[in-house]
Amino acid sequence: MEPISLNELALVIGAETDFQENTDTTIQRISIDSRSLEPGNLFWAIRGETHDGHDFVDDAFDRGAIAAVVDNVATKLRVDDTLTALWDFSRWYRQRQNALVVGVTGSVGKTTTREMIHAVLSQKLTGTQSPKNFNNHVGLPLSLLDIEQHHEFSAVEMGASAVSEIRDLTNIALPNIGVITAIGEAHLEGFGSVENIVQGKGELLEGLPTDGLAIVPGDIAATDDLARRANCQVIKVGCGPENDLRASDVEVHNERLTFNTLGRAFELNVLGKHHIGSALSAIAVARHVGLTLDEIADGLKQFTPVSGRCHLQLIGSCTVIDDSYNANPTSMKAACRLLRDWRGANKKILVTGDMLELGPSADEAHCELGEQAAKAGIDVLLALGKHAEQVIAGAKQYGFEDSRAQHFDSVERLNEVLSEYLEPNDVVLVKGSRGLRMEQVIWSLGDVARAA
Secondary structure (H helix, E strand, C coil): CCCEEHHHHHHHHHHHEEECCCCCCEEEEEEEEHCCCCCEEEEEECEEECCCCHHHHHHHHCCCCEEEECCCCCEEEECCCCHHHHHHHHHHHCCCCCCEEEEEECCHHHHHHHHHHHHHHHHCCCCCEECCCCCCCCHHHHCCCCCCCCCCEEEEEEECCCHHHHHHHHHHHCEEEEEEECCCCHHHHEEEEEEEEHHHHHHHHCCCCCCCCCEEEEECCCCCHHHHHCCCCCEEEECCCCCECCCCCCCECCEEEEEEECCEEEEEECCCCHHHHHHHHHHHHHHCCCCHHHHHHHHHHHHHCCCCCEEEEEECEEEEEEEECCCCHHHHHHHHHHHHHCCCCCCEEEEEEEECCCCHHHEEEEEHHHHHHHHHHCCCCEEEEHHHHHHHHHHHHHCHHHHHHHEEEEEHHHHHHHHHHCCCEEEEEECCHHCCCCCCHHHHHHHHHHHH
């Protein structure tokens, strides 16, 4: 973050202060978590769903905070609403930077696409990206504050669970390029319908400048609807013949993906065909800003998946695909296809956790997951959560044997049964919504391997 004086910050966010002196003291880092705060940082108190930052202001000062932004009277900068003040400051700060901002949203693949764009652009340019999954109304503003004057780009992730949330984030980030990764049944509880998801994700494109660039998935029913939302150049990406940037000769080789586009071959060390959209989006962004095909190919080849997102591990004599970070019906379908296409495994084992925030469609979606697992030729299906019975029931409707399909309400019991199924050269894919903490299955597999 570029240095800013407390006095200037107070003016930007319209804060009342009780400073008696040193109002020209500068800050270079903002923290919303007193535990990670370093001496000289500014503490910004945010009221969240489970914690209120105002409860930790004293702790922040004990740890060396230079000041705090609060919405109550307390050596501080007082504002009416600390979240609105953070948005205002972040937008003001972003307007002062020259970096090209790439906004990425979609029902699935946001983090992978954002990471891939960053990996490719970094072959030639200096830039930043959202840390971890900082993609909401707090994380996005903080991501923008990482931009400094020497940065040429920033790839930021935008998440939402209801209509209008992407519009709010777009108004803060002011992106030059907008990427929509996919449209699927994610956060249906908040959006209400797939049509509303299209509307919500399209808000990113509506906020792009006329000299900007919109990149949309070209192989879905909502392609044209999304494209109409943009008042700038639109590039459709995918495998179909109608796309502006099209992948052909796609081949999946377990741990590697190859395809052709723009007259040359590209190779990525990723698992599954579903990464094609992310790769094509990264190519489109990179071509727009002037990278050569060789530079793009090098960036894609060097890309490494993030832990918890189709991350490959060899645990003991088994191959484990850690896709535990999150799940929805669209990404679960991709997981089933990944296992379907996997070559050379002794057994293919799918371990699922509930897909959350699906609202009234939850039972049906979990039953369909079981059906997809059966059709994909998976050998063992273990399901965890309140909807695990629906998953197993769906699988059994399509011929899955009782001995190969079990549901659990305890991750400890699931781990015990999984260890009993395991044999050398099995491939195990673990996936579920964040609330199920499916990484516990990955940890247990590691413990089993170390004890062997």
